[in-house]
Amino acid sequence: MSKATNVLMGFIAGAAAGTLTGILVAPDKGVKTRKKLNKQIRRTSRDVSESIGDKVEEIKDKLNDVVSEMRTKAEETEEIIKEKVNSKAKTAKDTAAN
Template sequence: MAKNSGSSLFGFVAGAAAGALLGVLFAPDKGRNTRERLSYKLDKYREELEDLIEDLLEERKVAVTAAKSEGQKVIDDAIKHAEELMGEVDALKERISTPVLDDEEEV
């Protein structure tokens, strides 16, 4: 169950983040507004990833039997991927925080 739970939750969070990111990027709005909304959404997804890592770490503490140790490998892998995703979120936030003048903002 831990294998399916961690993988499903990680997949859901990653899919939601990608969908929101694409939705915001293709929305017709000024660049500054889009960057602010994207930064806000990335903060929210980062918080969700932190919560996911915390939950996974709590599950790791419960591992006792051999079956759970196999699930532990899945949890460790999910933690690694979530941390990598958090790093990518931070890098993306850094990139979008650099102001870029849009045609509408050059006036």
């Protein structure tokens, strides 16, 4: 994982842990605490899902860029090889003609 991803995941985990601690030490009744916990778990789950979705899109974009660059390089290399083969073939033909 990249450093930015690690920082983001650490931030999310820290926020969730802080919220959980705050809820658990709050002087609310059990039912109210469970509702708060459930709400926070859903919110954190949604945030994590969004973060993962964003990272997946970022990785897809980078991968598409790399594939495109590789395709371009392959086409350039193919053209260079064709030119060299044609040059060698012409040289061989000229040599054979003499």
